[in-house]
Amino acid sequence: MTHRSHHQKTEVTRLHGGAASQTVGSRSWTRRRVLLLNATYEPLSAVTIRRAVVLILRGRADMVHADESGGAFHSAATAVPVPTVIRLRSYVRVRYRAVVPMTRSALMHRDRFRCGYCGEAATTIDHVVPRSRGGAHTWENCVACCASCNHRKADRLLSELGWSLRTRPIAPTGRHWGLIAAVKDIDPAWMQYIDAGAA
Incomplete structure (x- = not known):
């Protein structure tokens, strides 16, 4: 481990306090996504x-939305609200992945959480032509x-x-779908940016 990475790790693990204090050091600290x-x-x-938090403290990203609970991570020098959405200060180029992996989360979002047959609230996934x-x-x-x-x-x-079928099922397209497919629980604060990516 380099001196820089060691300093970075120490800097974050020392953050504590507020409503966020229960998050630090727990499994949800690594499970929750921004x-x-x-x-x-x-x-x-x-x-x-x-x-x-590391990206914010290093000046590489800015806070866009913070958790509505009002919690914050505190250190001796600063306090960082619990982030839900952050934005990089410098533009980065990313390679577009044309094929979107099919996950439960992505399929539910594609169908807007509505049953493909009756239009009621969906709770599961069905194979139109059964696998059997x-x-x-x-x-x-x-x-x-x-x-x-x-x-x-x-x-x-x-x-x-x-x-x-109410609508013909097709594979979704667009860069933002890779994100939807990768995340199980999407924070409501994300949707305005995901929807903008779909436009």
Whole structure:
């Protein structure tokens, strides 16, 4: 470990206090994520709170949104509110990933958390052509689904039930979808930037 990285680690682990004090040193300190924006406000990735605080303290990023709880991390020299969204001060180029991995989170967001059959609130994912009937686990064959429709449909085809899809399922496109696919729980404060990335 270099002197610089050792100093960086010490600087962050000494932060404490306020509503954030229970977060420091706990597993949620590494689980919770902060949205990292490019200098142009384009969503880049989700980083740990530890990484976000380091970027702020080093002057490489600015706070855009802080946690509404009002908690802050305190050191001898400064106090940093618990971040939810930060923005890099300098623009960085990133390689665009054309293929978006299909995850539960991303599929639910694609279908706006509504059942692909009846439009009610979705709680699960359904294979339009059941896997037992040769259906693939792909964007084009999966939809968000409510518990009732999922139970009624079981392993049958839509033609056997006389059902139809509300919209044709397709693979989403756009840089921001990689972020949605990678994060299980998306903070509501992120959505204005993710939606802007979709435009």
